[in-house]
Amino acid sequence: MIHVETDTDLCIASGVCAMTAPAVFDQDADSGLVVLLDADPGEEQTAAVREAATLCPNAVISLIER
Amino acid sequence: MSVNTELSARAADRARGCPFAAAPGHEDTDLNGPVARVRTPAGIDAWMVNRYEDVKDVLSDTTRFSSAAGSINHMLPRMWPPQPMEPGDFNRMDGAEHLRFRRAFGIEIGAAKRMDALRPSVQRIVDEALDAIAGAEQPVDFHELFSKPVTTAVIADLMDVPYADRQLFHDSAAAALDISMDPEIATAAFDKLKAYVRKLLVDRRENPGDDALSHIIARSEAGDRPFTDDELESIGFALISAGFDVTAGMLTFIMLTLFEFPAEMARLVADPSLAPTAVDEFVRFLPGDVGILRQAVADTEMGGVQIKAGDYVIAGIGAAGHDESVFPDPETLDLARTPNSHLSFGRGPHACVGQQLARLELRVALETVLRRVPSLRCAVPVAEVPLRQDNIVPGPAHLPVLFDAVLPVREETP
Numbered sequence: 001m002i003h004v005e006t007d008t009d010l011c012i013a014s015g016v017c018a019m020t021a022p023a024v025f026d027q028d029a030d031s032g033l034v035v036l037l038d039a040d041p042g043e044e045q046t047a048a049v050r051e052a053a054t055l056c057p058n059a060v061i062s063l064i065e066r
Numbered sequence: 067m068s069v070n071t072e073l074s075a076r077a078a079d080r081a082r083g084c085p086f087a088a089a090p091g092h093e094d095t096d097l098n099g100p101v102a103r104v105r106t107p108a109g110i111d112a113w114m115v116n117r118y119e120d121v122k123d124v125l126s127d128t129t130r131f132s133s134a135a136g137s138i139n140h141m142l143p144r145m146w147p148p149q150p151m152e153p154g155d156f157n158r159m160d161g162a163e164h165l166r167f168r169r170a171f172g173i174e175i176g177a178a179k180r181m182d183a184l185r186p187s188v189q190r191i192v193d194e195a196l197d198a199i200a201g202a203e204q205p206v207d208f209h210e211l212f213s214k215p216v217t218t219a220v221i222a223d224l225m226d227v228p229y230a231d232r233q234l235f236h237d238s239a240a241a242a243l244d245i246s247m248d249p250e251i252a253t254a255a256f257d258k259l260k261a262y263v264r265k266l267l268v269d270r271r272e273n274p275g276d277d278a279l280s281h282i283i284a285r286s287e288a289g290d291r292p293f294t295d296d297e298l299e300s301i302g303f304a305l306i307s308a309g310f311d312v313t314a315g316m317l318t319f320i321m322l323t324l325f326e327f328p329a330e331m332a333r334l335v336a337d338p339s340l341a342p343t344a345v346d347e348f349v350r351f352l353p354g355d356v357g358i359l360r361q362a363v364a365d366t367e368m369g370g371v372q373i374k375a376g377d378y379v380i381a382g383i384g385a386a387g388h389d390e391s392v393f394p395d396p397e398t399l400d401l402a403r404t405p406n407s408h409l410s411f412g413r414g415p416h417a418c419v420g421q422q423l424a425r426l427e428l429r430v431a432l433e434t435v436l437r438r439v440p441s442l443r444c445a446v447p448v449a450e451v452p453l454r455q456d457n458i459v460p461g462p463a464h465l466p467v468l469f470d471a472v473l474p475v476r477e478e479t480p
Binding site for chain 1: 126168172173176178179181285405411412413414415417419421
């Protein structure tokens with residue numbers, strides 16, 4: 001299992017996370033900043049979440065392995 | 067002017083350090099090596115880093131590398147030494163100063179939901195452009211009559227400005243990307259677009275609409291530190307002039323590449339759901355950049371080379387996309403490649419703000435062209451297609467195509 005954390009201070013509203021793993025990440029409607037929908041996503045989301053973390057331009061997403 | 071080498075070989079060459087020369091005193095440097103000492107067309111000496119991890123590091127670690135020198139000023143003799151920073155020159159800002167701008171307009175072209183909302187209008191623009199070329203005399207120049215009109219119309223739509231004003235936008239984009247353009251002509255093109263944006267600002271304040279600039283003005287005025295008119299002018303200028311020309315070039319380059327790799331084209335025709343991975347693979351594979359300029363702000367070491375504070379560093383994005391330690395079989399075009407964490411849209415706080423819009427346009431255009439014009443073919447041998455010579459963004463200057471028919475727009479099932 002992975003636990004997800006985000007650092008909105010670094011977020012540049014690129015939208016990469018919401019495109020890659022829409023079940024786990026959304027964006028604030030006005031600012032575009034990341035909104036974490038599910039900090040402890042199920043196994044079926046693991047691959048998409050890992051990809052979102054890798055692709056996030058500003059390393060906003062941290063994954064903690066459990 | 068024709069270049070008679072294989073496209074894929076050209077792609078790889080370009081990715082590996084062209085168009086730079088070894089800097090004086092470093093004649094034996096390996097331009098394809100991990101770190102090379104190069105002299106750029108603008109005449110500055112810089113460290114060119116080519117490995118994936120190093121490129122990512124240069125773009126992401128703002129404690130060691132600053133954006134103040136500008137992203138592509140190593141290519142433009144008229145921009146070097148750097149011009150004094152102008153108000154709103156956010157491309158050259160670091161840290162919180164830069165974030166203030168980035169967050170003001172990023173959402174307008176970066177949010178997933180905005181992209182969903184934009185898709186129907188992108189589809190309409192693509193379909194109209196295909197309808198327009200259906201009756202044109204053949205061979206048709208795919209670049210002039212499809213790629214440029216589509217990407218220009220999308221940005222005009224987003225900003226709610228008349229497509230008829232496109233020549234102003236085209237002149238400004240050319241001034242930004244043409245290496246050999248006369249500085250006075252370039253400045254005149256920029257000034258015209260800036261004056262246009264000024265008028266737009268006044269108009270949008272009086273008659274706000276549902277367009278990107280109106281949204282930015284409204285958000286700015288509601289915030290703690292509203293943008294000045296000079297700053298808003300820079301934002302509007304950037305939104306109008308950046309992106310569409312680069313995206314058009316990529317779209318034409320993608321089409322040419324499909325002509326060169328008919329098996330990959332057949333694969334995409336058979337399975338249009340590959341369009342999303344295909345677009346990222348083209349962006350990785352094709353030479354789309356000349357590197358991104360940064361300046362070291364601390365002494366550091368990279369690939370065994372000592373880099374001093376103040377040294378210029380070029381992040382070799384194209385080479386990084388061909389790093390075999392990250393991309394298995396990197397010289398193979400694989401339209402289903404996944405994962406594909408290429409750096410062609412950049413990384414770090416300055417990563418391409420228009421990347422989602424570019425992906426949307428390229429996906430819709432690719433799917434629609436292959437579906438509606440299955441007979442599309444290159445009118446000349448691929449190796450004879452002329453490439454751009456003086457533009458920072460490589461790609462075909464023109465792409466003559468032939469086709470039997472443009473099929474009607476697909477009927478939507480209710």
